[in-house]
Amino acid sequence: MTIEQHSMVGHDLLDALSDVPKTDETMKPKDFTSDQEVRWCPGCGDYVILAAVRQVLPKLGIKRENVAFISGIGCSSRFPYYLETYGVHSIHGRAPTIASGLATTRPDLSVWVITGDGDALSIGGNHLIHALRRNVNMRVLMFNNRIYGLTKGQYSPTSEEGKVTKSTPMGSIDHPFNTLSLALGAQGSFVARALDSDRTVLTEVLMAAALHRGTAFVEILQDCPIFNDGSFDVLRKEEAPDHLIHVRHGEKILFGTDDQWCVVQQGFGLAVRATADVDEADIIVHDAHADDPGYAQALASLSSQDLQYTVVGIIRQVTRPTYDDQAREQVAQAKDAETRDLQALLNGTNTWTVE
Known part of the structure; x- marks a missing residue:
């Protein structure tokens, strides 16, 4: 999908790149490919995600030197090495913090977190939720393989209950995060999910995230063939259509090989029903732009840890003020203000003279 197509169906999407210098050159994926050898395990889903990002970046029409990728620690965090852009391989969990500072001070950059x-x-949970709450103009791509890969196979905050790993030999007793619900609860303005092997949906989501002004959170389900092989197989095999609920704004939520399943209202939430058993008017039409996050939360809640149902696509996409825009505005106002006496500034308004 092109930028022009997104401008027709999106929600103030083009504002995301309004301050980023454009290029007249025709860019290709190879222009965003560095000379570094890609070093992930054979079969890792990271390869597919890297290829998809390389496909999207040229379509944005911006200069390579105005793109920055910030990563933390983990297998996915080698990402910046493999792109011909600026990048920082930072510290564990702190990538959103570094990216927040960069996005706030450099509006001419397209900032991405891996x-x-x-x-x-x-x-990094604390840093992630506050970035989402502040709505800093950056993209956060979270690779979810439901395991700690770099540290060799311990259970993670998204591992399903009962998961047997090196750190949970009797099965995990932790309840995993519903990542979409977490992002929505932190007031995320753009929340989406894609599957690494579904190139169409992945590219669609990445393009929309790249153009969204605010924090765009994208969860990408990907396989770890060494420590959690086959964790998402139910979403890839022949029966996948009965488990994947792909949502698109303005379209009825139907899924299954022959659209035999649908999503309808049930009480204050949503539920899956056989399409043949419901009135067509009762089938939910997906509204990613709904101001009330309650609908998006209900949609996210359809996703279950056993993968009976997994919602993919853009769950929520709304416009609200960004932290970095407002911070720069305050700085500009302070610079334009009448110069004050230095001693008065040092004293402030809460000083006393003790006699």
């Missing part, structure tokens, strides 16, 4: 389910939701 993180994993362990990096983002354990030690």
